[in-house]
Amino acid sequence: xxxxxxxxxxxxxxxxxxxxxxxxxxxxxxxxxxxxxxxxxxxxxxxxxxxxxxxxxxxxxxxxxxxxxxxxxxxxxxxxxxxxxxxxxxxxxxxxxx
Numbered sequence: 001x002x003x004x005x006x007x008x009x010x011x012x013x014x015x016x017x018x019x020x021x022x023x024x025x026x027x028x029x030x031x032x033x034x035x036x037x038x039x040x041x042x043x044x045x046x047x048x049x050x051x052x053x054x055x056x057x058x059x060x061x062x063x064x065x066x067x068x069x070x071x072x073x074x075x076x077x078x079x080x081x082x083x084x085x086x087x088x089x090x091x092x093x094x095x096x097x098x
Contacts, residue, residue, distance in 0.1 A: 043068050
């Protein structure tokens, strides 16, 4: 269950330490997945997903993200990582076939 800030677990082993960092607007830069290891994609969110409901996020948002990653990379499988307690569970969904 997520709290009103969207957190689903308490922070453990974390001590905040402020550092000044320069942040750039990625919209002003040409980001390529092959060159940068990440890219920016336009993918509107489904406004009906309740992001404070973990089950709704896993059931409805995660598959949309996985489909987007398959489309962007051509991968045959993608993996959504879901943190449960302090254990990562991996859910693999096969690529959608046409």
